[in-house]
Amino acid sequence: MSLARPPRPAHTLFQVCAHDFMNGVGAWSGGAGTAWPLANLALFVPFSVSVPCTAFEGWVSTGATAGGNFDIGVYGTDGTRLTSSGATARTVSINQNTTTMTDLNLVPDRWYYMAMAADSTNNYIATVAVAGLQEAQGVCEMAAAYVLPASATLAKTTRAYLPQFGLNFRTTAL
Amino acid sequence: MTYSAPDPSYMPPILLSTLSMESAGRIPVTRLTAPVSAVWSATNRIVYVPFYLNRTVTVYKLWWLNGATVGTNNLQAGVYDENLARVIAGTSTLSAGTANLCQFDDITDTVIGPGRFYMALWCNGTTATVFRNTAGGVGVYVQTAAGGLPATATPAAIGGGGGAPIPVFGLSLRSSP
Numbered sequence A: 001m002s003l004a005r006p007p008r009p010a011h012t013l014f015q016v017c018a019h020d021f022m023n024g025v026g027a028w029s030g031g032a033g034t035a036w037p038l039a040n041l042a043l044f045v046p047f048s049v050s051v052p053c054t055a056f057e058g059w060v061s062t063g064a065t066a067g068g069n070f071d072i073g074v075y076g077t078d079g080t081r082l083t084s085s086g087a088t089a090r091t092v093s094i095n096q097n098t099t100t101m102t103d104l105n106l107v108p109d110r111w112y113y114m115a116m117a118a119d120s121t122n123n124y125i126a127t128v129a130v131a132g133l134q135e136a137q138g139v140c141e142m143a144a145a146y147v148l149p150a151s152a153t154l155a156k157t158t159r160a161y162l163p164q165f166g167l168n169f170r171t172t173a174l
Numbered sequence B: 001m002t003y004s005a006p007d008p009s010y011m012p013p014i015l016l017s018t019l020s021m022e023s024a025g026r027i028p029v030t031r032l033t034a035p036v037s038a039v040w041s042a043t044n045r046i047v048y049v050p051f052y053l054n055r056t057v058t059v060y061k062l063w064w065l066n067g068a069t070v071g072t073n074n075l076q077a078g079v080y081d082e083n084l085a086r087v088i089a090g091t092s093t094l095s096a097g098t099a100n101l102c103q104f105d106d107i108t109d110t111v112i113g114p115g116r117f118y119m120a121l122w123c124n125g126t127t128a129t130v131f132r133n134t135a136g137g138v139g140v141y142v143q144t145a146a147g148g149l150p151a152t153a154t155p156a157a158i159g160g161g162g163g164a165p166i167p168v169f170g171l172s173l174r175s176s177p
Helices: A131-135 B028-032
Strands: A015-017 A034-035 A042-047 A053-057 A057-061 A070-076 A079-086 A095-097 A104-106 A114-116 A124-125 A140-142 A164-170 B016-019 B036-039 B045-053 B057-065 B074-081 B085-088 B102-110 B117-124 B128-136 B141-144 B165-167 B170-172
Touching: A042 B016, A070 A164, A079 A114, A104 A164, A114 A164, A114 B102, A124 B128, A131 B057, A140 B016, B028 B170, B045 B165, B057 B128, B074 B102
Parallel strands: none
Antiparallel strands: A015 A164, A034 A124, A042 A114, A042 A140, A053 A104, A057 A095, A057 A164, A070 A079, A070 A114, B016 B170, B036 B128, B045 B117, B045 B141, B057 B102, B057 B170, B074 B085, B074 B117, B128 B165
C-alpha cells in the first residue's frame, strides 16, 4: 500500500503556526476563543525548519473582549531565549502581528521552541485537545513567565490548551 | 506497506510517536481520528508500529499516554530494528501518575538510526487504559507474549483486516524535560 505523504510545514510560505507541528492534535475539533489558562503562563511548542529562513515577527489570533498583553518568542532547547517581541498590547478579534521582535535566522538540523506568554486570562483562538495529547507532541510550559524570560525552565505541559500562534517569515507581515 | 520518507532535511519530532508522520501519522485513520482513552485491546498483547528515522538520534526515554484509569496493569515500551531484533527495551512498569498524561520510562540513552524500525508497546492486562485510535492501521502488527517484549519480535497481522488499534506512545529525543 502506498501512502501519500502528508504536507509538511512549508517554509516557503510566509507563516508557520504552532499547530503545524502538532501532528493533527487539535485539528479534530477546530479552534475557538478560549481563555488563556493561567495569567503569566508561557507555552513552548517544539519545531524545526527544513531550509534556512528568518523569523521576522510573531503572530497570534486573538479572541473577543478587550485587554491583556502577550509576548511571542523563540527558544533553544536549552531554554535560552533567542528572540522575543516583548510586551505587546492585545487587540481583540484579529490575527495580530508583533512589531518589535529582533529578526532571528533559523537553520535546519536543530530543534527550537516557539513560545507565547500572556499576562492575564484573556481569550485567544485555541484548541483544547486533552492535555496528554499536547504533552505527547513535546509542548512545554513555565509559570510566572511573562514577559518571556531570558532563560526558561521548561516543564512538560499539563494544559489542554494550544493557542493559534506562530512566526512570520515575511519582512512585512500582512 | 510502502511510503515516501519524510524530507531528509527535517528533524524528527522531539517526541517521536505513533502520531508522527515518521510513523502511523501517515495513515489516514490516525490523522483524521482523535485518539481516545480505551482499555488495552488484549492481555499480553504487543503492538508494533513502524517508524522511520532520517538521521542518527539519541533516545533518552520511552513513553505512553495513559488514559483515564491507571495503576492496574504493567506496560513496557521498546524499539526493534528492521530485522525484528530488539534494540531498546524499556522496563515493565505499573501504569501510574496522573490520568490522561504521559508516563515516561527513563531508559539508558541509546543511539539509533537512520533507518526503519518498529516501536512496540506491551501491556499485561485489559483494565489499564491508554489513548489509542479505535480503528486499526495497515502496517501495524501484534504479538502475544506473557513475559513482555521478546528479544526477537514475531509480529503478525491482526485478524479481520484493518490492523491493530494504535496506542499513543513513542520515543523522547530530548534529555529533558
